Amino acid sequence: MSAELVNIVINGVPLTVPAGEMIIESARRIGVEIPHFCYHPRLSKEAGANCRMCLVEVSAPRRNPDGSVVVAKMPKPQTSCSLPASEGMVIETETPAIVEARRGILEFLLINHPLDCPICDRGGECPLQNNTLHYGPPTTRFVEQKRHLPKAFPLSDYVVLDRERCIHCARCTRFSGDVAGDAQLGFLKRGADMEVSPHTGERFTSLFSGNTIELCPVGALLSRSYRFRGRPWDLMTQKSVCTQCSNGCNIKLDHRAGRFVRVNARVNEAVNEEWTCDRGKFGMEYLARDDRLQAPLIRRGARFEQATWDEALAVVARALGDAGAKSAFLGGTRSANEDLYVVQRLFREVLASNNLDHRMGPDFVAVGAGAMASDGRPTPPVSFGELEDASVFVAFGADMAWEQPMAYLRLRKAWRRGTIRLVSVAAKGSAEDERPNSLASMAAAVVRHDAGHEVEAAWLMLRQVVAAIGSDDPLTDEVRRQLAGVKLSPEAIGCSPQELATAAAVIVGEAPAEPTATGKLAIWIGETAVRRPGMKDILAALGAVAALSRYDGRVSVPATEVNEQGARDLGISPDTGPGYRAVRPAGLNTAAILSGVADGSVRALWISGTDVVGRYWDPPAAIRALEACPFLVVTDLHLTPTAQMADVVLPVASVAERNGTFTNVEGRVQQFLKAYDPPSGVRQEWRIAMQVAARLGSAMHYASSREMLADIAATVPIYVGCGPDALGDEGKRWFAEEVAGQ
Amino acid sequence: MAGNAEISGARGPSNFSAEAVAELNEIVSHYPEARAAMLPALWIAQREYGGEITSEAISEVAWRLGRPVVEVEGVATFYTMYHLGKRGRRHLEVCTCLTCAVLGAADTVRALEDRLGIKVGQTTPDGEFSLAEVECLNWCEAGTVVQVGGRYYGNVTPDNVDALIEAVRTAADATATAQADGIVKVHLGKAGASVSPSSQAESFDG
């Protein structure tokens, strides 16, 4: 949209708006809400303007043959949702003609719409119901047969479709085609027989299907899990953050009578705009599970017995105290920053142990901060905004839409705008290729190699890039040496040389249609690569690729768990404390801790919120270790396989039952607020840590998560800008500039 | 612009003959985007799949053009000339729109129902004929007009429906497949040879 401004008049009020802004938006500037159904600012205009609800009367300047200009009224009313503002436009939104037009449109929308509002989940928050109340006809003049179509037709595990209620606004079809890119929903047939549908016989398997439920302006697309669970007016809602991945989508957590009911997206332009993914929207259902732990458990022989908190804390304090420097902590990637901060203080300050780690892969390279600047100052991870503005993005061993859903939507947005070129490097048969939403489907280059050859693929990519550039100038001798050692051919790992060459050309920035000579290159290393040995090599090779590219390149190993970034930032690592301050002596990393519990060098282990048995890259090794563990305490919501191996299990409060903050994949610290009270028998993790410390004679004095966040902001340099009062609803990315002074 | 790459061309059913594939490729070359060949591709499919657009045919068109399946189904179900169910080899379509209606199309339809022993919307047991009423065929000067395959028959009345049926029985171009083939063929010709998609996209733009 051009920055040029134009003067228009709406209902007699003169205003200045950007040329080309849709009149429906301009009207909002002066508090005039024009009723509408199909319009949505994030959906394409081409298939829009179909409901005709937003009609307004328009006059615009017209030049006569003799050159004189008159402001002439257009003979027909115009849809304000698709009408670009232009100089001198005069708009009327409430004339008798418009009032009558709206009534007519609503009558048309209602003649075939079932009268089942009383049993419709949308009732109470239904745009059709609301607009009918304000603008609709008093009675119906329709005495014919209503359209009859299958009701409650399941499109997927999550979404049901009631075709009788559909008003054909094309919101869902535009979302699935444009925003999510799976294009699984479309219109079939025509005229009054037109139906929204996936391809006959197929299911709506999009990873983003849940958004269509919120976009639907009637009760045609509904959530299967929420169906008949509640009525909007008896729901309470709270600002929260999705815990299902590191992207940290802002959500509205709806609850009733102290129980989780559903998740809706909460707008945060910087993070999830107004989307969620199905992993989150429906995955949060775990909050309503019935098998929540209600009280501490202590192992007596083969079985657990319920215990009081005093008993349990006494046991835990004794065990940790006895172990002292031989105690260790694992996990924390699902805990709040406040928990992590207190826990690491307990271990470092009270137990004198640096044996903390959150990493579950085989390699323990420093990936915490996005990167370390030359002066050793940490730089925050790449933001979604930076991602969207990048010129080239490379996904290496990543299943983007699944691992980084919001990053995927941003990349798709940029791709549709034509400003980014995408490269997908992954193992053959990787999940990515089975998804309805995949980066590969948009990629300028797709490289596939035999499974298990990530390391070779990375070196081959470097070799190809060196060839494309015709120089290996900025490379370190170390990398040169390693590269020289790479002898195998692309074919040897089942990868096509052409694919590799195309990818290299895109990465280097030589391809034709190159949008900008300058720009940023972002390389993201995904889960498949992280969970296999060889990360050091991959980082070395891809780091060199980024250095060689004509773009300003940067390699990231993005966090994947909700607060994995927080765990990195706040020092759940053996060698770096909060804010990446180096700690001496370095403690044990995950692998060493697990072998340590076996050989006695670790005597007590606390696992927090992570099912190590399921998450550690080498599960058998994890199980062997935990079986041999002298003392294991697990803090979690449920009795996970890991918890089942514990000596003491401590139940903690969920994200819905407390306040706190998470740090998302961009290094953005975001608040979540308590929606309802926790079960009486559970406690917050940071309180548990404080109570253990107290029992060991070192009291910490925090009364609330707010106090802790204030302390974090005061003592952790990179979080200086992220104090409780700085976050607001959008959250705040940490940054190291603040450190400069210190 | 939504390029073909958008939905990766996952392969699917492959019942197009080599000739059909060659025809499709030539037609695709008439446009800057493969998607534009959607209607011709469906005509090819209607011929290759024996006068019917089956779900398989839709999948084949989808992957050959690199388009979402539901999009292809959306197009196939929008236009009335694609046969989404089995029809007779010779599909009689009687215009019952304004002029033809005024000139007695209704009687002609009844007469055809009697002679063929089927009602509108049905197919004869031998699969030879099916009967339908259609909107304006735009040859009103010859009402009542009946279309069979690629051919129009004019001035049809209850008195000459027998003659019509006889003529249709033998007419080579009266079958649904012949019609589809004819429609595919008119897309092809000299023009095709002189243009490739790239030349369309780049000859001026770039």
Place this chain on the structure above:
Amino acid sequence: MGELRVLLEHRDTPGIETLDVYRSTGGYEGLARAVSMSRADVIAEVKASGLRGRGGAGFPTWIKWQGIPADAPMVRYVVCNADEGEPGTFKDRELMLKQPHMVVEGMAIAGYATNARYGFVYIRGEFLESAQAIRRAIDEAYAQGYLGPGVCGSSHSFDLFVHMGAGSYECGEETALMSSLMGERGQPRAKPPHAPLPVISGLWQRPTLINNVETYSCVPHIIRRGGAWYASMGTERSKGTKLFSVSGHVKRPGNYEIELGTPLPELVELAGGVTGGSLKAVIPGGSSVPILTAAQCGDVRLDYESCQAAGTMLGSGGFMVFNEHTDIVALMHVTARFYAHESCGKCTPCREGTRWMYQIFRRITAGQGRPEDIDLLLSICNNIDGRSYCPLGDAAAWPIRASIQRFRDEYEYWIANGTSPLGATATPKVS
């Protein structure tokens, strides 16, 4: 005034569909002349001729041609709208079938005048016979250098393709036609004031000229014999000749080419006069235009302005004549069915309104009419008219509204008695 054959002058010349015979009648002289002129001069001739679009809207042709940014560095397209789907119209079918080279030549000239590199003839799927004639003409024209690289030895290259529809009246609407040509469902696209005209951003966002078959067919004659000559025919504001497809209750139905401004009754006479009884009503411009009573017909002249004045439109020239036995309510039942069947479904008023009106007509002609249905129909027409996304909605409302205004008594009779006011001889028969 009266019959005046320009386009149809050689309709009966044997072999006129072949290039040689066509050339012997002056064919392709217009194209040869055009490429020897500047693009601006070609458009000037079209302007001088006063030619207006023959597809229904009657928009001045030269303004569209002028609107194409002919020098901008991008591909331009010329499209022939051969979707002829307006009930009552069959002129384009004959032009393509009998004189395909005239259409091809007209498009080639338009291609030169707008500096367009490619052309498409969008022909409705049902018109296979016409399409085959066009195909043969295109291939002949290529062989003789009238199409392809260096048209007529000029430096201008023009490739012409055939694109067949598959059964949708809406695809005749120019933006829906573009959707269909680009492989989409035949639904319309945004237009001013919401988006640029097709001449600025049409097919694949490139400048696109869309004219009707008859419009293009006029062009060779205009270039060959001069715009002034063409403008010498017709009336002050409706220049030249126009094809009318006469059908219904007349002795000699068919296409007639008359000078614009000819009195309506003269055309009825040309077609041999009314058959089966006295004249009751005429729909002069295709099913979309308001119906005229016999009484109104007397002093209507067939040109854009006087049709307008008489409360109807020239439209596409689909001239339907109805005798005294015609049941107007039944006729409108058929009309309502047509638009309900052809509504693309994109916008609310047309999708829901056309189906609703058809349902009401079905009820009335089944003897279940209610007195309030008449005003209900009028109200539905008003709720569609002017509020739909594309003009199909308006076109569905106009004829029904006019029929009620002009034949209300027949509606009242149907509703009161549950049968046709015309008894056993009534036509058409419905339901």
